[in-house]
Amino acid sequence: MALTTLQFGQCGNQVGHELFSTLAKDIHSPKPGVSARDNELYIQNSVNQWFEEDVDSKKLFARAVLVDTENKVVQESFKKQSSNRQWAYNERTCAVRSGGAGNNWALGYQRKGPELLESVSEALRFQNEKVDRLSGIFSIMSSAGGTGSGVGSYIMENIRDEYSKKAFFNAVVLPFEAGEVVTQSYNTLLSLAKILSVSDATLLLQNDHLHSMLSSLLNFKTVGIGDLNSLIALKMAGSFQPLQETPFSMKLNMSDIIARIAPHPAFKYFCIKSSPHVPKESRRFDGGCQWSVLAKHMRQMLRTNILSSDSVSLDWELKQPSSVPPSVHSTTQFSCSVANHLVTRGLAFSNNQYRPEEDFVGRGMHPRWAPENAAFTHSHQTRRFNDQDKFAFLVSNNSQLHVPLNTVVDKAWKMFTHKAYMYQYLRFGLMEEDFVDAFVKLESVVKAYKELGKNQMSYI
Numbered sequence: 001m002a003l004t005t006l007q008f009g010q011c012g013n014q015v016g017h018e019l020f021s022t023l024a025k026d027i028h029s030p031k032p033g034v035s036a037r038d039n040e041l042y043i044q045n046s047v048n049q050w051f052e053e054d055v056d057s058k059k060l061f062a063r064a065v066l067v068d069t070e071n072k073v074v075q076e077s078f079k080k081q082s083s084n085r086q087w088a089y090n091e092r093t094c095a096v097r098s099g100g101a102g103n104n105w106a107l108g109y110q111r112k113g114p115e116l117l118e119s120v121s122e123a124l125r126f127q128n129e130k131v132d133r134l135s136g137i138f139s140i141m142s143s144a145g146g147t148g149s150g151v152g153s154y155i156m157e158n159i160r161d162e163y164s165k166k167a168f169f170n171a172v173v174l175p176f177e178a179g180e181v182v183t184q185s186y187n188t189l190l191s192l193a194k195i196l197s198v199s200d201a202t203l204l205l206q207n208d209h210l211h212s213m214l215s216s217l218l219n220f221k222t223v224g225i226g227d228l229n230s231l232i233a234l235k236m237a238g239s240f241q242p243l244q245e246t247p248f249s250m251k252l253n254m255s256d257i258i259a260r261i262a263p264h265p266a267f268k269y270f271c272i273k274s275s276p277h278v279p280k281e282s283r284r285f286d287g288g289c290q291w292s293v294l295a296k297h298m299r300q301m302l303r304t305n306i307l308s309s310d311s312v313s314l315d316w317e318l319k320q321p322s323s324v325p326p327s328v329h330s331t332t333q334f335s336c337s338v339a340n341h342l343v344t345r346g347l348a349f350s351n352n353q354y355r356p357e358e359d360f361v362g363r364g365m366h367p368r369w370a371p372e373n374a375a376f377t378h379s380h381q382t383r384r385f386n387d388q389d390k391f392a393f394l395v396s397n398n399s400q401l402h403v404p405l406n407t408v409v410d411k412a413w414k415m416f417t418h419k420a421y422m423y424q425y426l427r428f429g430l431m432e433e434d435f436v437d438a439f440v441k442l443e444s445v446v447k448a449y450k451e452l453g454k455n456q457m458s459y460i
């Protein structure tokens with residue numbers, strides 16, 4: 001099953017580059033921990049999903065289209081790969097204009113998007129006609145600038161019909177709350193609202209949260225953009241690299257996961273939680289941790305504080321799993337999930353000792369309308385990942401997602417009531433009604449996720 005990745009703007013291109021580097025590193029892992037045959041099968045599946053392989057040189061070419069309104073980042077991607085012998089981009093799959101999009105969704109959506117549409121469509125066709133079975137289109141962008149958000153939403157909207165039978169999903173990087181772009185809340189609001197009607201599912205990635213993970217779990221003294229991207233790429237690759245059929249877990253590909261994680265049109269967002277993130281020098285730890293401990297730790301990440309309606313009380317993703325069972329406060333409860341998909345990678349998983357569904361399926365963990373067997377799925381892959389014996393990922397669509405979405409709506413609304421920076425958008429043809437429509441759409445999503453949270457049950 002093949003996917004084509006669309007990389008939009010500075011962030012989309014940098015994250016995309018890091019994703020393909022992580023995938024190539026995983027493919028070429030010197031210590032896969034499985035038989036040569038199983039390793040070969042995994043590599044074949046992974047290459048088919050993400051890359052084109054040159055028959056003679058065996059070099060991998062990313063099945064990607066690079067889109068930007070400035071040449072710089074795309075050029076840098078090509079420069080970086082001249083020293084990289086494992087994989088490359090194909091030069092025919094770039095769609096680039098000059099001038100930038102000035103951190104303005106309206107400039108990106110109204111001007112630059114239409115200018116780029118034809119070359120993006122051509123580049124996509126060039127990539128896709130080489131593929132036997134295309135399963136989906138995966139777009140990556142940030143929401144704060146003008147290109148990722150504006151051009152990204154315009155292109156997604158305008159190519160949707162051509163790929164109406166394919167999984168169509170995207171990853172959006174949300175800006176730092178104390179962000180560097182003054183109009184970032186408007187851009188985020190407008191792009192999330194637009195993408196909502198065209199994407200089957202949207203992975204939300206929060207720069208602030210990723211930053212906290214790197215500083216508190218991996219002890220980074222300073223965190224650069226490249227570090228954030230490595231973590232994003234790790235989460236994506238860990239969740240979407242090939243999985244295997246076992247007696248107790250399901251072999252799902254990326255589009256199966258998307259269909260399961262966002263089964264309802266009102267709940268199309270998801271996040272990826274992962275553990276354990278261990279500094280290299282203390283890697284001894286991860287092999288010693290039981291799968292049951294790791295899976296229970298992942299479940300803790302679904303806890304919220306019932307005394308605070310707006311925030312997650314203790315973020316368990318910022319803690320290392322401990323072999324001591326967590327002490328649980330009566331003030332915490334599980335957030336209600338539309339769906340959770342647990343991916344475990346590494347040492348064999350035996351369900352004689354532990355069945356994760358016992359921890360992830362139960363009273364109040366899912367809305368009443370969600371069939372319990374579909375609301376939680378588990379997939380395993382025995383091949384080692386990221387040079388660790390055990391790594392778990394939780395792809396989760398749960399009520400906590402209302403928090404980052406609500407923050408965006410609140411901040412944008414405060415600016416909108418003062419008409420702040422509106423002229424920048426109106427001069428590119430946007431109208432106040434477009435903002436009002438976007439607020440209505442996103443507020444209804446926030447409300448749906450908040451209501452979902454009311455299904456949650458106190459810990460018993």
Ligand SMILES: Nc1nc2c(ncn2[C@@H]2O[C@H](COP(=O)(O)OP(=O)(O)OP(=O)(O)O)[C@@H](O)[C@H]2O)c(=O)[nH]1
Nearest residue numbers: 009010011014101102103142144145146147148175
């Ligand atoms: N995680 C991550 N965030 C990034 C990266 N590059 C930029 N950002 C964030 O993305 C937002 C800015 O968006 P960009 O992608 O730079 O902008 P753009 O889409 O290229 O749009 P224009 O600059 O207006 O043409 C800010 O919130 C940055 O913090 C990156 O490589 N990784």
